[in-house]
Amino acid sequence: MKYVDEYRDQELARTVAAAIAAEVDHGRSYHFMEFCGGHTHAIFRYGVQDLMPENVHFVHGPGCPVCVLPVSRLDDAVELAERHGVILCTYGDMMRVPDTKQRNLIRAKADGADVRMVYSTLDALRIARENPDRQVVFFAIGFETTTPPTAAALKAAEAEGLKNFSVFCNHVLTPPAISHILQSPEVRDLGIVKIDGFLGPSHVSSVIGSRPYEFFAEEFQKPIVIAGFEPLDVMQSVLMLIRQVNEGRHEVENEYIRVVTEEGNFKAQALVSEVFELRKSFAWRGLGIIPKSALRVRDAYADFDAEKRFELSVKASREAKSCECPSILRGVKKPTDCKLFATVCTPQNPIGSCMVSPEGACAAYWTYGRFREQQPSKLEPAE
Amino acid sequence: MTVANPRLAADTARVRGSVDMTHGAGGRAMAELIRDIFHKHLANQYLAQGNDGALLGNVSGRLVMAADSHVISPLFFPGGDIGALSVHGTVNDVAMMGARPLWLSASFILEEGFSLAELEKIVVSMALAARQAGVPVVTGDTKVVEKGKGDGVFISTTGIGVLSEATDIAGSNARPGDAIIASGTMGDHGIAILSKRENLDFETEILSDTQPLNDLVAAMLAAVPGIRVLRDPTRGGLSATLNEIAHQSKVGMVIKERAVPVKPEVAAACELLGLDPLNVANEGKVIAICAAHDAATLLASMRTHPKGHDAAIIGEVVADEHALVTTHTRLGGMRVVDWIAGEQLPRIC
Numbered sequence: 001m002k003y004v005d006e007y008r009d010q011e012l013a014r015t016v017a018a019a020i021a022a023e024v025d026h027g028r029s030y031h032f033m034e035f036c037g038g039h040t041h042a043i044f045r046y047g048v049q050d051l052m053p054e055n056v057h058f059v060h061g062p063g064c065p066v067c068v069l070p071v072s073r074l075d076d077a078v079e080l081a082e083r084h085g086v087i088l089c090t091y092g093d094m095m096r097v098p099d100t101k102q103r104n105l106i107r108a109k110a111d112g113a114d115v116r117m118v119y120s121t122l123d124a125l126r127i128a129r130e131n132p133d134r135q136v137v138f139f140a141i142g143f144e145t146t147t148p149p150t151a152a153a154l155k156a157a158e159a160e161g162l163k164n165f166s167v168f169c170n171h172v173l174t175p176p177a178i179s180h181i182l183q184s185p186e187v188r189d190l191g192i193v194k195i196d197g198f199l200g201p202s203h204v205s206s207v208i209g210s211r212p213y214e215f216f217a218e219e220f221q222k223p224i225v226i227a228g229f230e231p232l233d234v235m236q237s238v239l240m241l242i243r244q245v246n247e248g249r250h251e252v253e254n255e256y257i258r259v260v261t262e263e264g265n266f267k268a269q270a271l272v273s274e275v276f277e278l279r280k281s282f283a284w285r286g287l288g289i290i291p292k293s294a295l296r297v298r299d300a301y302a303d304f305d306a307e308k309r310f311e312l313s314v315k316a317s318r319e320a321k322s323c324e325c326p327s328i329l330r331g332v333k334k335p336t337d338c339k340l341f342a343t344v345c346t347p348q349n350p351i352g353s354c355m356v357s358p359e360g361a362c363a364a365y366w367t368y369g370r371f372r373e374q375q376p377s378k379l380e381p382a383e
Numbered sequence: 384m385t386v387a388n389p390r391l392a393a394d395t396a397r398v399r400g401s402v403d404m405t406h407g408a409g410g411r412a413m414a415e416l417i418r419d420i421f422h423k424h425l426a427n428q429y430l431a432q433g434n435d436g437a438l439l440g441n442v443s444g445r446l447v448m449a450a451d452s453h454v455i456s457p458l459f460f461p462g463g464d465i466g467a468l469s470v471h472g473t474v475n476d477v478a479m480m481g482a483r484p485l486w487l488s489a490s491f492i493l494e495e496g497f498s499l500a501e502l503e504k505i506v507v508s509m510a511l512a513a514r515q516a517g518v519p520v521v522t523g524d525t526k527v528v529e530k531g532k533g534d535g536v537f538i539s540t541t542g543i544g545v546l547s548e549a550t551d552i553a554g555s556n557a558r559p560g561d562a563i564i565a566s567g568t569m570g571d572h573g574i575a576i577l578s579k580r581e582n583l584d585f586e587t588e589i590l591s592d593t594q595p596l597n598d599l600v601a602a603m604l605a606a607v608p609g610i611r612v613l614r615d616p617t618r619g620g621l622s623a624t625l626n627e628i629a630h631q632s633k634v635g636m637v638i639k640e641r642a643v644p645v646k647p648e649v650a651a652a653c654e655l656l657g658l659d660p661l662n663v664a665n666e667g668k669v670i671a672i673c674a675a676h677d678a679a680t681l682l683a684s685m686r687t688h689p690k691g692h693d694a695a696i697i698g699e700v701v702a703d704e705h706a707l708v709t710t711h712t713r714l715g716g717m718r719v720v721d722w723i724a725g726e727q728l729p730r731i732c
Contacts, residue, residue: 001651010641010715017715047716096724119583119656231714347724358657368718371707 007230008046016235017051023242029055031194032241033331035178036143036201037064037359038229044368046231056238059193060364062177062286062329063201065142066093066357070285072315073170074099077139080168081105081113084310087131088115089124090139091146093357098350100318121153128157128165137306141170145203147295148268151275154297154304168306169297172282174204175212176293180284182220186332193331197241199234200226202256207272209264213252221250228256275301285319285353286329325352328361335362342366402497407527420503421523424510429486429521437521439486444545449476452539458505461575462590463666465538466509471593471666472617473542474516478597479613479669481552481604482544487513489523489540494533505536516595518542549608554631556611561700562678563636566599566669566685567592567693568644569621573663574652583656587648594667599690603671606684612672615665622661623722624670625708635703638710638720642697661710662723672700 006012024030034040040060043049049058062068078099081088088105095105095117109115114134118124121138128136140150150167157165178198186192200213205226213224223244227237237255244251254260275298282294297305306312319326323345324338335341335354345351347363354360358367405412422430429437453469463471470487477484489509493502513520520540575591577583596615603610612632616624621643625636645653645660653660667690673681678696685691698710708720 001647001654004651004654008713010713013714044718045712046714047712047718048714050716051714347721350724367721371705371709371717371719 004230007228007232009232012232013051013235016232016239020056020235020239020242021053023239023246024053024055025246026055029057029194030196030242030245031057031059032197032199032238033059033061033181033195034199034227034234035061035063035174036199036204037067037357038201038203039199039227039234040064040361040364041359042229042231042234044364047368048231048234051235052238056242059195059331060328060334060361061181061331062284063143063174064354064357064359065146065172066097067325067329067353067360068172068177068284068286069097069141069170069353070283071098071100071318072283075315076312077168078103078105078108078113079312080137080139080306080310081108081115082111084135086114086135086137086310087127088113088137088139089118089127090115091119091141092117094139094141096350097353097356098320102320102351121149125153125156125162125165128162129160132164135164135166135309137310138165138167139170140167143172143174143201143204144207144272147171147272147276148207148265151271154275154301155271157304158301166304166306166309167297168312169276169295171276171295172284173293173295174201174208175216176290177284177287178213178216180287180290180293181330182216182222184330186330195222195331196245197223197225199237199241200224200252202226202228202233202260205254205256205260205264207265207268209262210252210254210260211262211264217250217252223250224252226252226254226256226260228259274298286326320351323352325354325362328354335365338362342370401499402493402502402527403495404527404529406493407525413525416499416525420499420506421525424503424506425489425513425520427519427521429519437486439521439543442485442545444547447477447480447482447544447546448541449473449480450539450541451476452537454534454537455576456534457576457579458501458535460579460591461588462571463593464505464508465536466505466507467512468593468666469538469540470509470512470516470518470520471595473540474518474595474597475615475666475669477542477544478595478600479552479615480544480546481550481600481610481613482546483601484516484518484542484544484597486521486543487518487540489520489538491523491525492533492537492539493525493527494535495527495530497535502536512595516597518595518597550604552610552613554612554614554628557628557632557634557672557700558611558674559634559700559702560675561611561672562675562696563625563638563698563700564671564673564678564682564685565621565644565695565697566596566671566691567667568646568649569616569665569668570645570649570653570660570663572666573620574649576664577656578652583652585648585652589646589648589652592665592667594690596667596669596690599685599688600669602684602688603681603691607673607677607681609677610671610673610681612670614670616668616670617666618664619722620660620662620664621670622659622708622720625720626706626722628672629706629708632700633704633706635701635706636698636708637701638698638708640710640713642695644693644695661720675699
């Protein structure tokens with residue numbers, strides 16, 4: 001496949017792996033947090049860890065939009081579908097996330113709710129046009145990457161005068177989350193989470209650019225490399241991070257130059273800014289309440305805000321007992337440190353959000369990496 | 384299947400345009416439907432017997448039976464339709480036992496309001512598929528459900544085949560050291576269906592691989608009678624099939640990602656949707672496991688057959704009490720090849 005296979009080439013991977021091996025200082029270890037679930041997925045999907053020296057470690061961060069959504073917001077989504085009788089449109093990953101009662105949208109659908117999986121906001125708009133007598137709500141989640149399409153859908157709905165379309169906005173922002181992790185006592189004071197640098201989320205930076213990360217590199221003295229999602233991107237970015245660490249630098253470097261610029265996509269930024277504004281605070285799963293870390297629909301578009309249209313009340317989150325997702329999302333614990341991992345919590349029966357999304361750390365461990373730490377008791381029974 | 388009465392008036396079912404409750408009520412309308420659509424296209428000596436069941440006669444050898452139900456949306460897709468699929472699915476299930484499929488039954492559940500013209504297209508396609516496979520539909524049944532209680536048409540088929548005494552094929556037969564062979568490209572059917580179901584406009588039309596495999600399997604068994612395992616990687620794709628066999632045989636498997644044949648357009652569609660081609664369904668491919676010393680012979684026999692010219696050895700069976708299926712990734716690492724949890728869902732970004 002042109003422009004894809006090149007980034008998965010085994011010979012090139014060996015070359016980069018050799019360069020990494022030649023540059024690592026064997027007297028120390030390197031811990032790099034990949035913030036984005038796309039990187040977690042790529043690392044496991046392609047076995048990138050196998051090509052790393054033993055002293056280079058990946059710390060899996062919170063950057064899976066499904067994983068960081070608090071249970072209370074899912075409760076609201078189920079309520080929208082069941083109690084308000086709307087057509088709830090959602091991206092595929094959200095269908096399996098358990099709510100407070102360990103139900104999910106697949107279950108709600110089976111029980112009669114009208115939940116429809118969509119591939120884009122355009123599908124949700126189409127469904128609204130085709131069902132003028134029904135209220136259609138788009139369950140919007142995601143980081144800066146998926147926010148512009150939601151903004152575009154809202155604007156299109158307004159321009160068309162669609163009276164039956166609204167957005168349940170759960171878009172969150174990356175920089176406040178990174179800042180929150182770096183300021184957490186586990187990282188800053190206690191050293192429980194060792195982070196020597198970040199693989200920066202490239203799709204986010206394709207919208208906001210690389211510049212917003214310069215503050216973190218300077219303030220927290222951690223190198224950040226904006227890394228593409230192909231395995232060779234990840235490997236090349238690790239090499240760049242190792243060089244920075246070895247040289248005592250802490251800069252924002254851009255490995256994903258084929259897409260990301262310093263300034264990002266002005267048009268997308270303007271679109272988002274026109275439709276959304278900052279929430280004062282937002283509860284993240286695993287990270288708690290983070291000020292100014294999420295977006296809400298501006299008053300000018302209030303008619304298309306599902307929270308207002310259906311008077312949703314934000315409830316407190318109740319996480320599943322014993323689930324270590326909160327610690328895993330902050331890099332404090334690994335999936336295998338969780339008592340539920342691979343015992344009661346599997347992709348077939350996810351208890352925590354990290355096991356639901358393929359981009360979640362637990363799902364990636366289970367799906368692609370469990371042979372590394374396989375124990376007989378953790379195997380699923382044969383079907 | 385109740386036989387049509389030739390003396391019935393000629394106001395055929397097709398004139399009425401769509402299925403209604405009378406088509407399942409056992410009266411004249413049903414008889415006309417059977418005569419004008421099912422018997423007309425599926426005609427053979429067994430249906431012509433006109434009894435409640437088909438008298439099949441004597442068979443020499445062990446009998447194999449397989450059942451399959453077909454529920455698919457859309458009913459017509461690039462490269463096939465539910466009619467052809469319902470024949471291929473059951474013919475292949477019988478063939479995967481190493482048996483020679485002999486006869487099929489077909490049961491239809493029709494939804495009130497379903498177009499009779501569409502039904503006829505489905506039955507025509509089914510008849511063609513049965514002729515091509517050399518396996519007649521010898522008996523059947525029709526029921527009608529009220530509008531809203533079905534999805535147009537559901538088809539259940541059952542196949543009966545005969546197995547030679549020498550053949551021993553089962554999911555529990557894989558042994559460490561055996562070779563794993565795929566007959567062709569993976570994921571074509573699933574992506575063909577998805578491309579239409581989700582209104583995704585790909586530049587290249589991807590066709591389903593739905594086809595009967597009994598002829599290919601016969602050629603394979605002629606070349607290597609000692610084939611240990613045969614299975615068609617349908618729902619859940621290659622990964623589900625390998626995991627099933629690994630658990631049945633209590634062995635592990637190691638495949639090479641680069642050796643698994645995948646069409647570039649299927650790989651591209653999977654990239655776009657965030658799907659893994661190893662998890663995507665096939666309807667015209669077989670996975671074979673044989674002793675390592677038979678692998679070259681089996682592969683050669685498959686490649687000389689038109690339905691197996693893309694065949695490839697994709698990995699080997701290994702000893703592993705955990706029954707894990709792993710792959711060497713194209714990058715040079717290792718990972719587990721897991722069966723998917725529920726439906727494969729596209730990633731968000």
